[in-house]
Amino acid sequence: MLSENIRRYEYDKTFLFYKEMASLLKELKPYEEFNWIKEFDSAAAQQVARDLEIALKNAFSKGRLQRFPKHKISYKKQKLHNDSFRAVNNSNCIRIEDGAISIPKVGKVPIILHRELASKIKTVTIQYRHGKWECSITQEVECKAAKRVLHGIVGFDINSKQTVVGSNGFVAENPKFLKQSKAKLTQLQRQLARRNKGSNRWQETKQRINKLHGKISRQRLDFAHKISRQITNESDILCFENLNVRAMQKFNGSMVTDNVMGLITQLSKYKAEIEGKLYHEIGRFQKSTGICLECSQHHTLSLSDRNFTCTACQTYQSRDLSAAKSIVRTGELDLIAAGIVARVNPASQHKSAIKTKVFELLKFAAGY
Ligand SMILES: [Zn+2]
Known part of the structure; x- marks a missing residue:
């Protein structure tokens, strides 16, 4: 399909849309040279056509960085290749029973389930990653329902050391095991450089690196899930900074490349949505670091300044906490200005040590 689209594009600057590709697939099937099409699930083939249509459309939409799609390296040429396909559960053709998953044209494959199924399976993506076959099941x-009365608003700052700090005093350190795994990775990468490229021992090290990459990504995901669960449980409104990750990557090098920050915000967002809570991102160019938490005086800090003293009111403070407080202030103003929430006085205001701000939802904000 991609070859055909490249050919058409070169010929008269047109390309095929999904419907045309789907009917082309059907037309090709009877020909002997296209017999291989029958060897795999037709719904999976249609999904590939859908993805290709999206890739083609993206290449031509303004403001996007995607280029015209390219052919991927073939499975034969590259041993360590992340190969995948997506199957659709039409008329219950994908089932999980007796510890095995039934996949169209593949049959029953033993599966290790990581959680109970919540509802009917919609699609399943089967992917070869880090030396293992993985299934992502969508349901x-x-x-x-959206919460009418929201208790508590918290802002979060995720700093370059990947420590999450909340305006309520919440702190989660970048876990040690990630650092350990990364040190191991550097060691293996050095080993790989010493080996003869393509030799058996080189392949061995390459395999170990690949496995370790898998471990690190699982550790990272686990950490992000735990943190996002904890912070979503603690408050009804979550404010984050819309991180210009690309710009930060340039700034901090590899520290941000493994993007735990993006993961935590992403996972918190859907967890908040599922529970009818509010998730809000403050603007990308809103300054949040270096603002005094007492008097809002602005300061210019360098990356190494973890703490600072306010030049106006002399408060000594942590850079991360003041950033988190500034994020929550901006977030609250944003939400009130947009007419999404209003501050209300709680019906029974007990004199407790910790005051929780209470809000009322005024309008349902899609995308929040
Ligand atoms: Zn101050």
């Missing part, structure tokens, strides 16, 4: 889950 429909209903979100809880």
Whole structure:
């Protein structure tokens, strides 16, 4: 399909849309030279056509960085290749029973399930990653109704050391095991450089690196899930900074490349949505670091300044906490200005040590 699209594009600057590709697939099937099409699930082939249509459309939409799609390296040429396909559960053709998953044209494959299924399976993506076959199963889950009364608003700052700091005093350090795994990775990469490229021992080290990459990504995901669960449980409104990750990557090098920050915000967002809570991102160019938490005086800090003293009111403070407080202030103003929430006085205001701000939802904000 991609070859055909490249050919057409070169010929008269047109390309095929999904419907045309789907009917082309059907037309090709009877020909002997296209017999191989029958060897795999037709719904999976249609999904590839859908993805290709998206890739082609993206290449031509303004403001996007995607180029015209290219052919991927063939499976034969590259041993360590992340290969995948997506199957659709038409008329219950994908089932999980007796510890095995039934996949169209593949049959039953033993599966290790990481959680109970919540509802009917919609699609399953089968992918070869880090030396293992993985299934991602999509299901429909209903979100809880939006909360009318929201208790508590917290802002979060994720700094370059990947420590998450909340305006309520929440702190989660970048876990040690990630650092350990990364040190191991550097060691293996040095080993790989010493080996003869393509030799058996080189392949061995390459395999070990690949496995370790898998471990690190699983550790990272686990950490991000735990943190996002904890912070979503603690408050009804979550404010984050819309991180210009690309710009930060340039600034901090590899520290941000493994993007735990993006993961935590992404996972918190859907967790908040499922529970009818509010997730808000403050603008990308809103300054949040170096603003005094007492008097809002602005300061210019360098990356190494973890703490600073306010030049106006002399408060000594942590850079991360003041950033988190500034994020929550901006977030609250944003939400009130947009008419999404209003501050209300709680019905029974007990004199407790910790005051929780209470809000009322005024309008349902899609995308929040
Ligand atoms: Zn100050």
